[in-house]
Amino acid sequence: MSSTDSTAPKGLDNPARAILVGVDFGRGKAFDDTLDELALLAESAGDIAVERVIARRKAPDAALFVGSGKADEIKALVQAHQADAVLFDQALSPAQQRNLEKHLGVAVADRTMLILEIFGERAQSHEGKLQVELARLQYLSTRLVRRWSHLERQSGGIGMRGGPGEAQIELDRRMIGERIKAVKKQLERVKKQRSTQRRSRERNQTFRVSLVGYTNAGKSTLFNVLVNAKAYAADQLFATLDTTTRQLHLDGVSRSISLSDTVGFIRELPHKLIEAFEATLQEANDADLLLHVVDCASPVLAEQMAEVERVLAEIGAADIPQVLVFNKLDRLEDTQRPRELRDVLELGAGRRVPRVFVSSRTGEGLPLLRQILTEAIGGTLEGFLNSREAAPSDIRLSHAADDEGEPTDPAPSAPHHTLA
Incomplete structure (x- = not known):
């Protein structure tokens, strides 16, 4: 997000220098006091974060969002770092954005604009x-x-x-x-085309599986491994936007299976973007089974999982059977690894969901995932649910053990994210 009056072109060799700003309004409002996710968003947009600013207010300032004093502080940082832009982790009103640009003298973007740009x-x-x-x-x-x-x-x-x-x-x-x-109108035609394709799969009794999850959880890498495809995958936010569907083959299963890779979710994903991607997200809504892919090495995986659940509810997919796929197992320390790669997680309200730990990079756990898919298609997965004790959902890795072989303490609480 480069400044409009910047003379040098911005790009990979000359990224825009950005000041990151987050405002904690308290009262359970969404706030990330590390601004790590905003930094990743900035990096995905081709910017580089040179400073991070945290402000605390009871309510947004009507004119400058952060108030005049904090705005002056940010302006000094802009000048000290020769920054090209200021990026806010919360949504700004048009007036606030205009006033901030006049006050700071550089381009100003909020989280929504940054996501749309990416x-x-x-x-x-x-x-x-x-x-x-x-x-x-x-x-x-x-x-x-x-x-x-x-x-x-x-x-x-x-x-x-x-x-x-x-x-x-x-x-x-x-x-x-x-x-x-x-x-x-054009998207409506696309939606009708997808509906025709879905009806065709229904006539062929195709079992439909969709990958869902927080952005950068490794969905596309897992998709490529499972179907031997070459969909674009990278260690970055929103590496994949376009839904890709391929045939999945499982040993001993004669029924046709389709696997779809969908766009990743993120905290405070703009509502208009969810509406715009209705045709793509419909793949998840019409699935027979959802593979909810989770980055098990993330320090805020509980918040990320809850965010995905919130978006699934918003698009009407909350009641679709689901399997939790805790990906990136290879990134866990030895003391964090689960004792068993397959168990059941209790998500509250009596909801019990199968969970499997895998590594798309090394292949560990993938045979167990294929076995779970086979059971789901064969109708025997429910028997597995009733025969195992569910792991409590408030423990980050319920089977992790310390050096003495005893369960580790739950991970420290991460910054609370209001789910959007």
Whole structure:
């Protein structure tokens, strides 16, 4: 996210220097006091974080979000680090963003804009590009009122109200509105095409499995291993945006199986983006089984799991049978490794979910995952659930052991994230 008045082009060799800002409003509001995820988002957008600023307020300042004093502090950091942009971990109103840019003298972006920018760069398919364009247009439509200097009202004298600037705003608003309608129509056609494909799979009695999970949990790598595909996979946020579906073959299973890799979720994923990706997320909603992929080495995996569950509920997929796949087993220390690679996790309200630990990189645990899939397709997985004790969900790795062979203490509480 480079500044509009920066003279040097920004890119991989010359990334934009960004100041990261997070505001803790308390009262259970979403807040990450490390700003690590925002730093990863900035890196994914081609920026480099040169400073992190934490502010605490009871409520956002109407004009500058962080208040004038903290804004002056950020401005000093911008000048000291010769920063090109300031990135906020929370959503800003159009007025707040405009005021901050004037006060700080550099480009200002919030979490929503950053995510949309990354999605815009990563979308590859025609459908993915349409989905991102729709979300960006919907976001942009709220930023039209005096957002840019050429749109500002120009007064011409006594009795004059408005002028060319207001006319330009209305013109831009109408053009965006028309484009939004056109994109929605195109996406509706895509949705119908997907519906036709799903009906075809239903007629063929295809068992549909979808990979879901927090971004960068390793879904695409697991997908490639399971179906021997070459979908793009990288250790970065939102490496994959476009849904990919392939046939999955299991020994001893004659029934046709499809496996779909879907877009990753993230805390405070813009609601408009969820709406725009409705056609893609429908794959998860229509699945017979969800493989919820979790980065078991993440210090905030509980929050990430809860975020995925919240989005699944939002798209109507909360009641679909699910298997927890704790991926990246190879990244755990020896003392953190589970005693058993397969167990059951109690998620509350009597809900018991099979869990398997795997490493997509080394292949460890993958035979057990295939066995669970075979049982699910054969209808015998429920018997496994009833025959095992469920691990309590408030323990990060319920089977981890210390050097003396005793269970380790639960992981320290991570910063609370309000789920979006």
